[in-house]
Amino acid sequence: MSSGRFDDSDFVRACRQQPHRRVPVWFMRQAGRSLPEYRSVRGTGSILDAIADADRAAEITLQPVRRYGVDAAILFSDIVVPAHAVGFGVDVVPGTGPVVEHSFAARGDLDRLRPLDPVADTPYVIETVRRAVEALDVPLIGFAGAPFTVASYLVEGGPSRHHARTKALMVGDEALWHELMDRLADLAIASLLAQVEAGAAAVQLFDSWAGVLSPDQYRRGVAPHSARVLEAVGSTGVPRIHFGVGTGELLDQMGDCGAEVVGVDFRVPIDSARRRVGPGRALQGNLDPAVVLAGESAACDAARAVLAANDGHPGFVFNLGHGVLPDSDPDVLARVVQVVHDEGRVLCQ
Ligand code: 1CP
Numbered sequence: 001m002s003s004g005r006f007d008d009s010d011f012v013r014a015c016r017q018q019p020h021r022r023v024p025v026w027f028m029r030q031a032g033r034s035l036p037e038y039r040s041v042r043g044t045g046s047i048l049d050a051i052a053d054a055d056r057a058a059e060i061t062l063q064p065v066r067r068y069g070v071d072a073a074i075l076f077s078d079i080v081v082p083a084h085a086v087g088f089g090v091d092v093v094p095g096t097g098p099v100v101e102h103s104f105a106a107r108g109d110l111d112r113l114r115p116l117d118p119v120a121d122t123p124y125v126i127e128t129v130r131r132a133v134e135a136l137d138v139p140l141i142g143f144a145g146a147p148f149t150v151a152s153y154l155v156e157g158g159p160s161r162h163h164a165r166t167k168a169l170m171v172g173d174e175a176l177w178h179e180l181m182d183r184l185a186d187l188a189i190a191s192l193l194a195q196v197e198a199g200a201a202a203v204q205l206f207d208s209w210a211g212v213l214s215p216d217q218y219r220r221g222v223a224p225h226s227a228r229v230l231e232a233v234g235s236t237g238v239p240r241i242h243f244g245v246g247t248g249e250l251l252d253q254m255g256d257c258g259a260e261v262v263g264v265d266f267r268v269p270i271d272s273a274r275r276r277v278g279p280g281r282a283l284q285g286n287l288d289p290a291v292v293l294a295g296e297s298a299a300c301d302a303a304r305a306v307l308a309a310n311d312g313h314p315g316f317v318f319n320l321g322h323g324v325l326p327d328s329d330p331d332v333l334a335r336v337v338q339v340v341h342d343e344g345r346v347l348c349q
Pocket of ligand 1: 047080095159206
C-alpha cells in the first residue's frame with residue numbers, strides 16, 4: 001500500500017524527502033478549542049463522546065483545513081481511545097485530560113488490556129477516517145499514542161508532571177513493564193493499521209512525554225516498543241512521523257526507531273536537530289506555540305527563523321513544536337501558514 005492519491009502531495013513528498021513545490025505545514029492540535037467552529041460543534045461532556053460520533057468527528061477533522069489551508073488534516077481522536085475501547089476504564093475529563101478509574105499497578109491489571117479489534121471496538125474511528133478522507137483534498141494523518149506516553153496515563157492515573165510512578169515501574173519491575181509496553185504497542189499497531197486501511201495517508205506516533213526519560217531509560221524501556229509499532233506500520237508504505245517533547249537528548253535514538261520523519265519540539269533548532277537525527281530522516285517542527293500568543297508579527301518572524309534554520313532542505317514539514325494552545329488567535333495561525341507557503345524554500349537535491 002502507499003499514500004494512494006496523495007503520493008504526489010507536498011506533505012507526503014516532504015516526508016519522503018522527495019522534490020516538491022512548497023514547504024508543507026500543519027499544526028498539532030489544529031482542531032480544538034482555539035477554533036470557534038470547534039466549540040460550536042464539540043458539545044459538552046467527555047471528548048470521547050464527540051470522538052465516538054463519526055459525523056461530528058469528521059466535521060471537526062475538516063475544520064482546520066478549511067480555516068487555515070494547511071497541507072494535511074489530522075484525525076480527530078485521542079491517544080487514550082484504544083485503551084478506553086478495550087475497557088481499561090479511562091475517560092477524558094474536560095479541562096484536565098485523561099483520567100483513569102483504577103490505575104495500572106500490578107500484573108493482574110494486564111488483563112484489563114485485551115487486544116483491540118478495531119472493527120468491533122472502534123468502528124467510529126474507521127468511519128471518521130473514511131468520511132474525512134472522502135471529503136478532503138489533502139492527506140489525512142492517522143495517529144496513536146506511543147506505548148510510553150499511554151502507559152504514563154494508565155500508571156499515573158491522569159496527567160502528571162514528573163511521571164515518577166511510571167519511571168519507578170520501568171526500573172523497578174522490568175518484566176512487568178515490558179509486558180505492559182507490549183500490550184500497548186499491540187493496541188497502537190492495531191489502531192494504526194485500521195486507520196491506514198480506511199484511508200489515512202500518513203501516521204504519527206505521539207510520544208509526547210518521552211522527554212522525561214534519560215537516554216539510557218529510553219534505550220532500555222521505550223525505544224524497542226516504539227520501534228516495533230513503527231516497523232509494523234512500515235508494511236503499509238505510508239510515511240511515519242515519530243514525535244516527542246523535550247527530546248533533544250533522545251533525537252538520535254528516535255531517528256533510529258524507523259520513522260521517515262522525526263518531530264522536533266521548539267527547544268532544538270532545526271539545523272542542530274538535523275545533525276542529531278542524521279541523514280535519511282525528514283524533520284517536522286518547530287515553532288514555539290507560545291509565540292503565536294505574542295501576535296502576528298512576532299509569530300511570523302519566528303516562523304521565518306524556523307524556515308531559515310531548515311535552509312531549504314526538502315525533508316521538512318513545518319509545524320509547531322507542540323500543540324496549538326487554546327488561547328491562540330486563529331488569524332495569526334492562518335498568517336503563519338501564508339508565510340510558510342509564500343516564503344518557504346524547497347531546494348531540490
Ligand atoms: O475538547 C476537549 O476536551 C479539549 C482537549 C482535547 C482535544 C482537542 C483533548 C483532551 N484531546 C483532544 C484531541 C486530540 N488529542 C487530538 C486531535 C486533534 C488535533 O490534533 O487537531 C490529538 C492528536 C490528541 C493527542 C493527544 N491526547 C496527545 C498527544 C499530543 C500532544 O498534545 O502531546 C496527548 C498527550 C493527549 C492526552 C490529552 N487529551 C486531552 C488533553 C487535555 C490531553 C493532555 C493532558 C496532559 O496534559 O497530560
